[in-house]
Amino acid sequence: MQDNLAIALMGFPSQLLPEIILGLAACVLFLGATWKVSRHVWGTVALAALVLAGLAMWSVHHSHTPIENEPKAEFADTIRFSAPVLYTKFGVLFKLIGLITGVLLVLLGWDEGGEEHAGEYHACLLLIAAGIGLTGAANDLITLFLALELISIPTYIVLYLPRITAPAQEAAMKYFLLSVFSSGLLLFGFSYLYGVTGTTNISGILDSLGASQGGIATRAVPTWRGLVLVSLVMIVAGLGFRITAVPFHFYAPDVYQGTTTVSAGMLAFVPKIVGFAALLKLLGFVGDSNGQAMGSQAPILFWIMAAVTMTLGNILALWQTNIKRLLAYSSIAHAGYMLIGLAVAPRMTGTSADAVNGVEAVVFYLAAYGAMTLGSFAVLHVLSQSGKTVENEDDLVGLGKTHPVMALVMVLFLFSLIGMPLTAGFVGKFLLFFDAMSVFSSIPEGNAEAVRQATEQGRLYGLLALIGAVNAAIGAWYYLRLASAMYLREAIMPLPAVKTTPAVFAMVVCAVLTLVLGMFPSTLLSPIREAIRPTIAGQAKIAADGPKVAQR
């Protein structure tokens, strides 16, 4: 036992090799930038560090077994209930997303801001990429909080460094103060969670709250449900700021508008993905538990938040003429769509292994949203590079004639944001809405009361799907307005020609990802399933490999 514990506590540095490499590279960049001023040198070093981290991830993948596949159950439990970070498939998935995001951000930020700040800027981006990976791996409230702050603190610098104007200062200050406030709320929630369960280990907390089905010790704490609820509300509030869920969305439009296009793109995606990753972990959505660790009221909370967030985001986006503000409200609306998945997931535990569970849909939507939103900010950034800042709807007028390729790429991202078929956005929305609809169809046989409750829930979630569909239609209006400005109006003053820069490459990668995820969603869906529901994925695999073995 003692040996296992020592292995659990000491084994983690080797798993975190990619993050350690990124952190060291960030140190090199911070120091090196004080000797040499060059955006190309430091951009290249940052890219090299990300590639090296990718190689490290590959080698870690070969030398470590994910905890779900650990053959010795007792050893796995010891690690699960004591290690501050876990090597899980969920963690690997987020590490990969973090590295890809890091590469895209470094490419996008290549020409951002003054040359004298390039080293520091890229160092902050590396730390953000490391933070995403660490959030996915965290298995302790403290590690999780540190990982979230590892993203927040460089974010403040990234918001401020490239452009020092009054709006940028306001944006950085606003984000800083509200982010610190939300971290405070999160910590407050954590403190209650620790008080109730007596541990900061997330697996231990979920076990204490009776969420996980297996486990070494079930120290259930039934009498403290009220305090758990306080903690649930505080954690959802603290993370709600990061995912820009209503009513914690107020900062988004001002901050996106004030800061540079690349920083806005980063803000639209990175805090969302870590916010959702933390929610999935803390509420026990990962694994075979049902996401009701902190009380059965959680789905209702997410139901309300989802409905309000998407409706408010979409309706307010209708009035915007500044594209960055519009994309900010669109980002709020998309957070609403993703929350549908969290609301639905607990009701879908009984459904078959073939169905895509709500949580899987959320993770898929996050990846799809990352590709399309980073892509649309990338288009704006690329267009802005020849001198004229492209910020308003009127700046895009006539783009279809003056820059046909750029216009086409922008339309691809806009169509994906609407949810047109063949794009990633369509698959994401389809999965989420379909999940909400399918609750109605899974009414169990049984006594009248159970059937009545299930019917009521089915109606409730059907209504949520309806609200989502109506919102998707509202969203189409303002995205198509941008498309119509590009193709149906004549440019009075055409934008200058686009320069070929690293940002163009990032834009192309986003476009390819949007199309590939739209046409071949299973390339991402099956790794997501393995990460979220390892046992069900295993059963499905057995069923596919040898139907005779798995016959029930």
Add this chain to the structure above:
Amino acid sequence: MDFFLGTYYPVFMYLVVVIGFAIAAPLTAHLIAPRKVTPVKQMPYESGMDPIGDARMKFDVKFYLIAILFLVFDVELLFLYPWAATNQTTGSLIPSAFKDVVFWEIQAFLLTVVVAYIYAWRKGVFKWR
């Protein structure tokens, strides 16, 4: 584990003392303090500085830099001192199996502090301009 309110009596007693002091101190001052009315004493905020003027004052950024540097060393001390005190003693709080790992963690922490220090140095924080 049962919950005993009795465990927390010292906290409540402390609370009573704190609230009592917060009320008693200004009250006593109000009752027994001598009163000499002078223009300076009539100012809304009596301190060494003249509080009249715009509330937005520019402070030299040097002060902030010094404050940050102070934090670098202060936090360093905060971590190093307890570790150094317990690491070498027998029967310490750190189980012997973890001593190596904790040692390297401290080295990693020191590395970040050193990086921050060199960064500040290179940026010219130590030049008092």
